[in-house]
Amino acid sequence: MKTLNANFTAYKNYKTSAPVTLAVFHLTGGVQYVSDRDVAASGDMPAYMGLITSWGGITEGAGGPYRVGLSETAIEIANTASSPFSGLLDGGDPEGAEVELFQWFEGMSYSDKMPIGKYVISSPVVATETSVRIRLVSGFVKRNRIVGRAIGLDEYPGADPDSVGRVESIVYGSLTNLPCPAVVAGGYSTLISDITAAATSLEISGSACEAAFPAAPFTVQVDKEQLRVTSKGASPYRVWTVTRGYGGTTAAVHKKGARAWEVRSDYTFLVAGHPVKSIGDVYVGGVRVTSGVTKKTNDSGKAKLVFSDRFTLEKSVDLSVSQGSHGHAAGTSSKRFYGSPFTMTGAGQNHWYTDCCSVNAGANLGAIISVTLHVTMRDVLIQAGSDPQFHIRGTGLSDTSTHFPANQGYQSISRSFGTTISSWGTWNIDCEAASGLMDQTSPASYPAIDEVYWDVEYTSNTSSDAAAGVTLSGNSAADMVVGGPVTCNVDGYADDGSGTYTGAPNALIENPADVIRHFLVNQMGMTASEVDASFTVARAALSGAVSGGYKFAGAITKAADGLGLLEELSSQSRLRLSHDGYSARLRFMSSPPFAPVKSIDPSIIKMDSVRVTRTGRDELINKLDIHYRRDYTKGGNQPGDYMSLACASALYPREGDPASVAAYGPRTLKRPCLFGFVSGDAVAQDLREFCITRYKYVKRRVTFTIYLDNLELEPGDVIGIEYASPAFDLTGSVYTVEVVTLTPGSAVRSRPDEILIQAREV
Amino acid sequence: MMADTVFTAGAGVTPLSFSVNPCYPVRVCLNSGVARGVSEGGTEYAYRKGPLYALHFIRFEGLPSSDYDGGYDYVTGLQGAGTQSLVNWFVNVSQAGSGTFTYTDPFGKARTVSLADDKLEFSLTDKGSYDGAITLKEILS
Numbered sequence: 001m002k003t004l005n006a007n008f009t010a011y012k013n014y015k016t017s018a019p020v021t022l023a024v025f026h027l028t029g030g031v032q033y034v035s036d037r038d039v040a041a042s043g044d045m046p047a048y049m050g051l052i053t054s055w056g057g058i059t060e061g062a063g064g065p066y067r068v069g070l071s072e073t074a075i076e077i078a079n080t081a082s083s084p085f086s087g088l089l090d091g092g093d094p095e096g097a098e099v100e101l102f103q104w105f106e107g108m109s110y111s112d113k114m115p116i117g118k119y120v121i122s123s124p125v126v127a128t129e130t131s132v133r134i135r136l137v138s139g140f141v142k143r144n145r146i147v148g149r150a151i152g153l154d155e156y157p158g159a160d161p162d163s164v165g166r167v168e169s170i171v172y173g174s175l176t177n178l179p180c181p182a183v184v185a186g187g188y189s190t191l192i193s194d195i196t197a198a199a200t201s202l203e204i205s206g207s208a209c210e211a212a213f214p215a216a217p218f219t220v221q222v223d224k225e226q227l228r229v230t231s232k233g234a235s236p237y238r239v240w241t242v243t244r245g246y247g248g249t250t251a252a253v254h255k256k257g258a259r260a261w262e263v264r265s266d267y268t269f270l271v272a273g274h275p276v277k278s279i280g281d282v283y284v285g286g287v288r289v290t291s292g293v294t295k296k297t298n299d300s301g302k303a304k305l306v307f308s309d310r311f312t313l314e315k316s317v318d319l320s321v322s323q324g325s326h327g328h329a330a331g332t333s334s335k336r337f338y339g340s341p342f343t344m345t346g347a348g349q350n351h352w353y354t355d356c357c358s359v360n361a362g363a364n365l366g367a368i369i370s371v372t373l374h375v376t377m378r379d380v381l382i383q384a385g386s387d388p389q390f391h392i393r394g395t396g397l398s399d400t401s402t403h404f405p406a407n408q409g410y411q412s413i414s415r416s417f418g419t420t421i422s423s424w425g426t427w428n429i430d431c432e433a434a435s436g437l438m439d440q441t442s443p444a445s446y447p448a449i450d451e452v453y454w455d456v457e458y459t460s461n462t463s464s465d466a467a468a469g470v471t472l473s474g475n476s477a478a479d480m481v482v483g484g485p486v487t488c489n490v491d492g493y494a495d496d497g498s499g500t501y502t503g504a505p506n507a508l509i510e511n512p513a514d515v516i517r518h519f520l521v522n523q524m525g526m527t528a529s530e531v532d533a534s535f536t537v538a539r540a541a542l543s544g545a546v547s548g549g550y551k552f553a554g555a556i557t558k559a560a561d562g563l564g565l566l567e568e569l570s571s572q573s574r575l576r577l578s579h580d581g582y583s584a585r586l587r588f589m590s591s592p593p594f595a596p597v598k599s600i601d602p603s604i605i606k607m608d609s610v611r612v613t614r615t616g617r618d619e620l621i622n623k624l625d626i627h628y629r630r631d632y633t634k635g636g637n638q639p640g641d642y643m644s645l646a647c648a649s650a651l652y653p654r655e656g657d658p659a660s661v662a663a664y665g666p667r668t669l670k671r672p673c674l675f676g677f678v679s680g681d682a683v684a685q686d687l688r689e690f691c692i693t694r695y696k697y698v699k700r701r702v703t704f705t706i707y708l709d710n711l712e713l714e715p716g717d718v719i720g721i722e723y724a725s726p727a728f729d730l731t732g733s734v735y736t737v738e739v740v741t742l743t744p745g746s747a748v749r750s751r752p753d754e755i756l757i758q759a760r761e762v
Numbered sequence: 763m764m765a766d767t768v769f770t771a772g773a774g775v776t777p778l779s780f781s782v783n784p785c786y787p788v789r790v791c792l793n794s795g796v797a798r799g800v801s802e803g804g805t806e807y808a809y810r811k812g813p814l815y816a817l818h819f820i821r822f823e824g825l826p827s828s829d830y831d832g833g834y835d836y837v838t839g840l841q842g843a844g845t846q847s848l849v850n851w852f853v854n855v856s857q858a859g860s861g862t863f864t865y866t867d868p869f870g871k872a873r874t875v876s877l878a879d880d881k882l883e884f885s886l887t888d889k890g891s892y893d894g895a896i897t898l899k900e901i902l903s
Contacts, residue, residue, distance in 0.1 A: 601803065
């Protein structure tokens with residue numbers, strides 16, 4: 001309930017009084033004091049002109065429990081005075097001008113008047129000859145803005161093109177694996193063709209999506225070699241003259257597509273667009289980095305990681321070869337090799353068949369080889385004392401020969417003979433007529449080798465193991481990764497030295513009430529005084545709601561509407577936020593058992609004003625999955641971008657509340673429940689159970705009218721209704737006030753000031 | 763002997779002195795400016811939302827045309843010099859109700875009033891005179 005000052009409380013509780021609603025227009029041309037009647041100046045009270053002909057209802061709380069409670073109304077002002085009101089509006093841009101509404105009572109001190117709210121004039125302003133109709137919306141809408149500062153080259157001229165346009169993260173709580181965009185990246189490009197180790201010129205791609213290089217001279221690295229760029233050539237500066245093997249590196253061949261990146265002494269990655277409490281582990285490409293990085297929690301108001309070198313990771317492949325074995329069974333195979341016929345050209349000649357059988361790779365087979373030579377000759381004159389002979393000889397062979405008997409006259413001879421060998425090689429067949437013993441006197445009948453062939457038999461005499469032929473050389477280089485996505489664990493915003501937000505100096509701001517308060521001040525431009533004590537109450541409630549308390553851990557990584565973000569934060573912490581244009585109020589939505597702050601009985605309910613409806617199936621929730629613990633490295637905001645799911649508990653199994661499901665069928669939210677600021681299991685489960693408990697049944701929604709003596713009621717209040725009639729029995733239940741509409745009264749319409757309450761049974 | 767009914771405005775405005783008196787009794791309605799509500803339990807709420815005021819319903823019968831629109835030029839919307847009429851009073855002097863003037867009744871009692879009518883509705887009779895009524899609002903507190 002609203003807290004009202006004592007004097008005002010006394011006046012509003014009178015059943016007979018003279019309530020006056022006052023409006024103060026802060027226009028460009030000056031302040032205008034108007035009401036629905038003339039009020040004479042008195043003491044510190046200025047004179048109010050009775051120009052307002054009609055008040056609209058001043059509504060708070062419309063739109064649902066997690067909508068930021070902003071009131072709005074409309075008023076109609078007479079436009080026929082000597083100085084028409086439309087003329088005052090035309091004197092300056094009225095949209096955005098502030099209007100304050102007050103509740104005051106005649107006879108009461110002006111300083112005790114109650115602010116109803118601070119508004120701004122909203123479009124459209126409709127003026128006729130006789131009236132001006134003005135719509136007023138809560139002044140908080142002027143605070144609303146797009147939250148999230150984009151990374152631009154104006155502020156970060158060395159930013160990676162992939163980082164430009166991303167948003168400086170806003171971090172609350174303890175977050176893991178937060179992506180950090182590169183804001184001082186150094187240039188990079190790729191080679192458009194292979195270069196040799198000796199080449200002193202190269203050409204880069206230089207596409208628009210690459211980071212630009214500085215003016216020469218500078219150093220780049222390609223694979224493991226550094227190259228000093230001494231000239232960048234003519235525009236567009238893609239053909240470079242380089243000194244190879246710079247900085248103690250070795251010139252090497254580089255392939256087309258190899259990445260060339262600028263060698264710097266610092267590479268900076270932005271953790272958050274604000275100071276953070278601490279930075280934990282740092283990862284590049286998912287690999288934890290333990291050196292070469294400086295963690296700056298507050299570098300000119302931002303949190304950064306500064307690397308002294310580009311992180312490089314030589315990826316390798318673990319060659320794991322299964323040796324296995326396969327047997328070679330003992331057995332014999334053969335192959336026949338033929339030589340060409342040959343006719344001698346004189347007496348006493350030899351003829352060699354060289355390299356007649358070259359078979360290798362037999363050694364590992366352990367084979368035993370036999371060779372059998374077959375030779376047939378004709379017209380061979382074998383004289384007395386001669387020693388015709390055939391040989392098999394060659395590398396690695398002992399000379400094996402066969403001889404023929406002497407003094408045989410002309411003969412055709414044929415002989416087969418062989419040898420064995422234990423290794424393959426190259427060897428020769430030799431047909432030899434030693435000492436002219438194979439002479440032939442007539443050239444027409446010189447001896448000829450008609451046929452020569454040799455059979456090679458190889459025998460595998462044992463089974464063998466394939467391992468004998470495989471050598472394991474360990475890991476093998478597969479890829480050189482330069483850079484890679486940088487992420488880190490980080491504790492976000494810390495409180496100031498006075499403990500303004502948390503009550504503890506320099507503490508991590510993670511209680512949702514503290515986070516929302518900090519967000520309002522730092523992102524929405526509110527002053528600390530615009531936050532009332534309700535935040536402290538909400539903080540305490542959140543701390544005790546679950547074991548360990550509610551804690552946020554999340555980041556804003558995309559630009560978003562501030563009011564929308566506040567609603568997201570509220571929905572992830574059972575909080576109801578409202579703002580009357582002067583200050584913000586926060587309320588933790590409690591669980592049973594409820595303690596009503598007020599009992600509404602027939603003595604205060606306007607006659608015949610009670611109306612009861614039922615909430616209906618559309619509001620039912622009896623089954624709910626909550627996705628939480630967001631994985632920010634995935635860059636999206638879909639269920640798959642969350643690492644945890646709260647979908648079952650002892651209270652409500654995965655199938656939801658059995659009784660409600662049996663009665664109504666499964667009912668859940670139309671959109672996935674994506675809670676990016678929730679990281680705790682207990683919190684996620686509590687949110688799930690709270691939601692199902694509150695919305696699993698169709699409930700009564702009651703509207704009734706009361707008068708100014710209950711002006712302190714506000715949305716979020718839990719009330720009892722002691723009202724029973726033949727038509728309705730509203731007793732025995734508690735209700736949450738959803739919407740409050742104050743409508744100032746009118747003498748002309750004989751209508752007293754009234755307050756319409758809409759409340760939902762809980 | 764009753765005096766004439768007279769409307770008097772500021773300096774420079776010719777008073778309107780009616781040749782005939784209103785028909786009596788003149789009905790007077792006193793309005794408290796209070797808006798009331800009652801609760802289901804019978805609690806009464808009475809919020810004063812405006813000042814106490816009286817409405818005087820004055821009816822003329824046989825009002826001569828000289829009183830009704832004598833000297834008033836409907837084309838120019840101006841009243842002839844030295845003359846006054848009810849139509850001119852309605853259109854120009856009272857500014858259709860937004861301006862106040864003094865109403866002196868036939869008994870000599872003067873009241874600060876404004877015209878409470880959005881329109882002036884009189885009937886022309888076969889005698890050439892006019893019959894009709896006006897409502898005067900007198901703020902009392």
